[in-house]
Amino acid sequence: MDGDHETQVQAVESCIASGAKGILITASDTKAITDVVKQARDNGVLVIALDTPLEPIDAADATFATDNFKAGELIGQWAKATLGDEAENARIAMLDLSPSAPSVDVLRDQGFLKGFGIDIKDENKIGDEDDPRVVGHDVTSGNEEGGRTAMENLLQRDPSINVVYTINEPSAAGAYEALKSFGKEKDVLIVSVDGGCPGVKNIQDGVIGATSQQYPLLMASKGIEAIAQYAKDGTLPQPTEGLEFFNTGVNLVTDKPVDGVESISVQEGLDRCWG
């Protein structure tokens, strides 16, 4: 669940008040949080954004994140290669996060579509593409209940759906329940993002075809190291070359690898999974 913005502002304020050396934050409103973040930095606090970059990205001292666009792109490419020639006739359902469309939502959604070879028009906007292969977008709140309801509604709009993108693995599990109740679970390819342990097990069981695994624990430990370093001698963490943030990496996890898209096995995914 995503926390709310107001609570995060209060949390940052109490960190400043308590004289903290550094703050790790996964912003729920990436634009609005920047004011209080600036306050913190003016007070000499090192602010590191985890998982979700702030907007603009240099509002934080450093960002330890996974490339969410890349995560989406990988599952898009995998789905396209798995379908082969049938990709031309794909019927795609997009299960997003929330009506407010935070940046993680946009990046994964647009990354997937680009990876699948669909013209995404404005890459900051969900749902502006006009490719007829996209049946529709719906929101899931990132949980099983929302995933199921959203999938049911999209299937009602077009029962021929055969590719399902999901924002995360809980919503993928919900979508699978809906497909099962429609008797379609065998004919549909589900892809997702996260790489949590229940999600990787769902690949093993054939519920999800592939997922882009991210490493939130690595983000956190790198973040803590950076703050310790800063407190010791004032050195700032450096971003990965060519990127505006320190990339903690993303791997495609699947048991059905395809040519041209690098992936790791489910076993390796299970060894590195979290949650």
Next chain:
Amino acid sequence: MSETTRRDGDYEASLKDSDTAVAAFKRRRRGFFGNVQHFLHGSPTMVPVIVLLLSVAAFGFVAPNFFSAFNLSLIMQQVAIVGILAAAQSLVILTAGIDLSVAAVMVMISVIMGRLSVEFGIPVPIAIVIGFFCGAGTGVLNGLLVTKVRLPPFITTLGTWNVFLALNYYFSNRETIRSQTLDAEAPLLKVFGERFNIGGAVLTWGVVLMVAIFAVLWYVLNRTAWGRHVYAIGDDKEAAELAGIRTDRTLVSVYMVAGIICALAAWASIGRVGSVSPTSFFEANLESITAVVIGGISLFGGRGSILGPMIGAIIVGVFNSGLRLAGVDVLWQLFATGWLIIIAVAIDQWIRKISS
């Protein structure tokens, strides 16, 4: 005597020109709207029923695939859990209270039932029974805080909502119990998700459960002393007490029954979601209040039919499904639900004018 009367003349004679009609109440001309107002005052469930029929007809015209037995039964599946919670919520609101904790109780109980069966290896029926006791316990806690500590229901349940949410995350370790694990180790927990067909309609036992709960509550509220006490307390607690009703005891029992219904919702929700998910249904408490209000139960207590909230929940489901099938952006669902609430309460106020 008769002689005197005759001498004083015929008394009746003066009545000759008077009105000969039988005594009657003066008939006010009500006009069309007046008649509608009177009709709705007499049968409060008719407002949501009419709204439901109109919206089904309207979406049938504009949204493709909407008007089919399959889609309409799908809507029933989608609203079943919120509908059951709305039943619990209605009981509390009829006593002029409110229960903000219903959804948190439900999710916590589903986690308790799931973890006890899967992690602790307790036989599933026993885990379910423990879940029901926990549900009753949460209700008794709410009820005692309202009656003994004399906290307003809003404050009480605002507090326990947070407490139960925290316990939910504690018990669940924030982890989902997967669908496959439940299939293998505790299939009984998913029994309310099982489907059966009637013609083209596909229903789940969860839908049957919802209808059954409302039917039982309708009987209890209208045909038993306890039910009449609930209405009496909601209408005027002091008057009810003066009439000899043990109001505190009844109130605690109302919250307890609401807690037990939340436990039923928890069991049904596992079937609906497929897994035990500590993050699902976080908006369901407000959705249950929405259903109750659209269903025509007065937030001031003591007025409204228990069947209204079920129809209220279905109306929200119809709007969500219809708007999504019409390809409208999701934000307009929120917009539509908002106006439904406002219009429902406005109509309720208009109907109530009759009694003043």
